[in-house]
Amino acid sequence: MASQGTGYDLSASTYSPDGRIFQIEYAAKAVDGAGTALGMRCTDGILLAVEKLVPTKLLVPSAKGASLNRRIAAVDRHVGLTTAGLTADGKHLANRARDEALNFRDTFRMPTPVPALAERLSLYIQAYTLYSSVRPFGISTILGGVDADGPQLFLIEPSGAHFGYRACAVGKGRALAKTELEKLDYAALTTSEAVQKAADIIYKVHAENKDKDFELELSWLCPQSKMLFAPVPPALVAEAAQKAKDALDEEMED
Template sequence: MILPSLHLCPIQPSISLTEHTWHQHTTDLDEMPCPTDSPAQMASARLWFLYDLSASQFSPDGRVFQVEYAQKAVENSGTVIALRGKDGVVFAVEKLAVSGLISDSRQIVETARSEASNYRAQYGTNIPLKYLNERVAMYMHAYTLYSAVRPFGCSIILGTYEQDGPVMYMIDPSGVSYGYFGCAVGKAKQAAKTEIEKLKLQDMGCRELVKEAARISTKSEALCTFLRYLWVPF
């Protein structure tokens, strides 16, 4: 039995805070407190910081900062391009290896292996990717619900070929998952997505997808850097 491919982008260390530094919770620099702020503004900033400490705590505007930080770690990690065609799934993966904190990756891989093994032991057949996707997604989502744990800093792309044809899913650090014909994660995600959207992937075979994956990797400076380490298995 071959377990569907997993790409994992581990979380990176948190930024520490001291009484002389401030952590920016939003991308808007105007919202960042400064020494000239009024006491009320400074108190508001300290109160806002309380929502930063736990994955189980919502901010007043409905955000969960710990999940956002995990997603940011994925955006700063190595690039992955995944394309699903009419006869298979192609992964273009930077270095085909895990970078960063390996323990996160091992935990997810072992969970997926355990789910696949348990399903086969119980039903005598390989686990359909739909069920493996749901179980891994629920496992990752559970780590966004409690204050004693942190979200996994990785996005996972699952791909396989089943009786009805190729199947591919992506799971983000919040546990949200969707099926795709084409997707990308990592530093050069946006540039890759722009090129993927131009393709009619459902009409393309694996050999064409390999060529397109290599072509997409040359379209931007970030992707050109990625191309130096590109392996394309299918």
């Protein structure tokens, strides 16, 4: 890619002779090197899960530091998002999503529909691929929420393209996570069941990257959270994590 992109990868507004924008491809590489994130659209709500890699033991754990160092962000009462890639880009996009949701409430006096918010964010991300004075966002974003049409889940790519999914995964373990997600029946899967499924998948994909510690981070929007987007209770996360560890150990022994 380096030889082909020479001279054509200096600006996000420049096409290569074969119609590629190399800076968008570089942004996708930043996503592929990040900890895995996944989302599930269940029968009664949404679940987001993250393999949050811990670069140093001195880092304050999320459970003890409240909202410190979290990769899943609440956008509004009925919607949240997570990103894989450059952490700072993800925090900026979460703030932009909150502004969009607030502006919609102020204008229309109702919560923003999840598809409308996904479209606004995708247009914002795509704008950063149009000008030579800026660079593309180095993140892929999973946006989930519940509106009048029920649970909704979207994936927004670094190019600004967005698609609706029953389940999706981004990050280093995307391929394996996608394979595991395709085995589930989302027409019957509840968020309570999805907590354990997500923990199993995250631990399985992390087995390929054992040299780094990680935290399992889960958030949901469902009847158990009173239909508010919130972190999964720590006790439930710890229980799911322990079961996932035990299942993985048994599988490796066999």
